[in-house]
Amino acid sequence: MSIRPSALVSMTAAWAALTVLTGCSEAAETAAPKLPERTCFGVFSRSDLGPLVGKGEEVKESGPADMQLTALRRTSTCSVDVDGRSRFLASATRQPLEQSFFWNAQLIKPPADPLPLGDKGIVYDTGARVLLVCKGSGEPFQVELAISGSIDQVEKGGSRPLFTQLMKKFVEAGRQQTKCGI
CATH class of the missing domain: 1.20.5 (Single alpha-helices involved in coiled-coils or other helix-helix interfaces)
Structure with missing residues (x-):
């Protein structure tokens, strides 16, 4: 044949x-790795974080299920890693009013923009921070909410609007979960 x-x-x-x-x-x-439907304290959806995670095979989220803070549990941090590389980080930190959070905005290049959320806020190319002053029926305290992420996959000039939108969700959830002002 x-x-x-x-x-x-x-x-x-x-x-x-x-x-x-x-x-x-x-x-x-x-x-594109498969993100959970909800991530980081249940605040962010798969589509929220999609632009930050990039390419890869394995997604790993670490951190507690919520960001409920007390005088004993002063911080809560969530990390989303792809193939062992950090792609997104969200944290909430509580402290007494007499202490202050220090943000050296002069070291941020290009300079940070003010973010009109909470009592004080800034947004920069790789993240955002917001300060909440919490006065309610209990002892007053303050909470710093911070997010940061890898912007390798984000369109140039698109990271600050993205972090602003993410922080709006984070502030809303942060007020509820930390019982700020309740």
Whole structure:
């Protein structure tokens, strides 16, 4: 039995096409990691953090389920890592009013912009911070909410608007979960 040259060319082309398609399907699976539906204290959705996670295979979220803070549990931090690399970080820190949080905005390059959320806020290319002064029925305290992330996958000039939107959600949830002003 002999194989005609044209059939051999067709079989070789089919094999090459199959190899290319198989490679594409494998690349598509590893292109964007599967985020949980809700992340970081239940605040952020999959679509919220999608622009920050980039490409990879394995997503790992670490941190507590909530950011309820007390005089004993003063901080709560959530991290989203992709293939072992940190892609997003959210934290809430509580302290007495007589202490102050120190933000050296002069070291941030390009300079931070004011963020009109909470009692004081700033947004910069790789994150945002907001201060909440919490006065309610109990002892007054303050909470610093901070988010940061990898902007490798974010369109140039799009990170500050993205962090502003993320911080709006974080402030709303932070007030409730830390019982700020309650």
